[in-house]
Amino acid sequence: MTQVLRSGHRKLIDAVEQTLSKTEYRIASTASLQNDVARLRYDAYLREGAVTPSRSKILVDRFDQQPNSTTFAIFISGSLAASIRIHVPTLGRYSSPALDAFPELVGLVFNPDVPRILIDPNRFVIEASASHAYSALPFIVLRLPFLASEYLGAHYATATVRREHQAFYSRTLNYRPLVAPRPYPTLIKDLGLMLVNYQAEKSAVLDRYPFLAARPGEAEDCFRPLKNWLREKDADANILRPVKSPAEPISV
Numbered sequence: 001m002t003q004v005l006r007s008g009h010r011k012l013i014d015a016v017e018q019t020l021s022k023t024e025y026r027i028a029s030t031a032s033l034q035n036d037v038a039r040l041r042y043d044a045y046l047r048e049g050a051v052t053p054s055r056s057k058i059l060v061d062r063f064d065q066q067p068n069s070t071t072f073a074i075f076i077s078g079s080l081a082a083s084i085r086i087h088v089p090t091l092g093r094y095s096s097p098a099l100d101a102f103p104e105l106v107g108l109v110f111n112p113d114v115p116r117i118l119i120d121p122n123r124f125v126i127e128a129s130a131s132h133a134y135s136a137l138p139f140i141v142l143r144l145p146f147l148a149s150e151y152l153g154a155h156y157a158t159a160t161v162r163r164e165h166q167a168f169y170s171r172t173l174n175y176r177p178l179v180a181p182r183p184y185p186t187l188i189k190d191l192g193l194m195l196v197n198y199q200a201e202k203s204a205v206l207d208r209y210p211f212l213a214a215r216p217g218e219a220e221d222c223f224r225p226l227k228n229w230l231r232e233k234d235a236d237a238n239i240l241r242p243v244k245s246p247a248e249p250i251s252v
Contacts, residue, residue, distance in 0.1 A: 009208075013134040016211045019076065023140055025222055028071040028083070030060040034064070037073050037083045050189045061097075063087065063122075068094040070226050071123070072144055081130035082141045082211050086148050087120040088230060093176035096120040098158040101184050102193045108178070108196075109156055119198070121145040139211065142173065144222065146205075146212045149198040151219035152227055159194040160184065169194050172209070176199040 028034045038058035043061060045051040061068060068089065074082040087096035091110050098120040099105055109118050121144070126137055134140070149157050159169050162181065169175035174196055181190035206212055 012136065012139075013105060013209070015212060016209075018137045019136045019140055019141075020211060022077045023219075024075040025144065026073045026075060026223070027222070028073045033073050034071070035073060036080055040080060040083055040127055041123055041125050043128070045058075045187065048189070050187045052188060058162075059186065063095075063097055063100075066094060066096075067229055068096070068226070070223065072222070074144075076130060076134060076137075080127060081134065082126045082137060083123065083202060084125075084141050084144055085123040085245055086145060086226075087122065088148075088152065088154075088226065089118055089120060095213050097122045097185065098160050098193060101133070101160065101182070101191070102179050105158070105193065105195075117153055117157040119145055119149050119152065119154045121148075121157065138168075138210070139172075143212055146173075146202075147214050147219045148223050148226075149210060150202070150214065151223045152230070154198050157196050157198050159189045159196075161194060162189060163181065163192055166192060166194060169196075173205055 016225060017144065026072035038060050041059035042051065042054065044056050051059065064071065069085055069087040071085040073080055089099050091194050109116055124141055130137055145157055159175050161169060166177055175194040177192060178195045179193035181192035199215040
């Protein structure tokens with residue numbers, strides 16, 4: 001059985017690396033690409049029954065224009081295959097979807113005496129045909145939050161997911177459930193909150209999935225604008241200061 005599991009794991013790593021060789025991560029900075037992502041979101045959520053039909057056939061929200069976020073369009077072999085948005089909320093004026101839906105997270109993560117950085121990945125969607133063509137695509141998408149966590153020095157990362165997806169996050173990235181599923185803005189299916197202590201778990205996760213590590217220059221290309229913005233806002237934010245205890249666990 002162990003040999004079978006190892007063989008399956010090796011096949012997964014090979015599949016991810018093969019797909020990654022054809023992958024391009026683009027920041028959705030143009031109106032055209034933002035519109036393509038908005039349509040992809042709508043199509044993906046409608047397919048899952050997470051939104052009701054809309055005449056506009058796009059899905060946008062107030063968090064799209066926040067400066068503490070970056071939306072990515074993920075291309076494989078030149079075609080838009082997936083998207084994810086990443087927020088870095090602060091104690092001040094800049095929130096995120098997870099903090100909006102689960103306000104109790106503020107008290108669990110942020111502490112003025114122990115500065116911490118939180119990564120909030122959200123709007124994780126995959127194009128229908130790409131989901132069938134590339135079995136490794138979920139890992140291709142989830143590399144981005146992992147890269148962000150490492151490059152920005154994050155202590156914790158959230159996942160707001162449906163109950164049936166929680167086992168995947170627990171098994172692969174060592175997330176643990178924190179808050180039971182509840183109504184989530186703009187969606188008609190409840191999402192639960194999961195959390196991972198990135199600093200404590202990253203070594204084990206990388207040992208299991210080495211493809212999550214950044215390629216040369218990759219993290220900087222993806223997250224340099226967000227890091228520069230965070231540095232500018234450090235004066236009024238509980239982020240990007242010396243870390244006192246990066247692996248300190250949260251007690252809930």
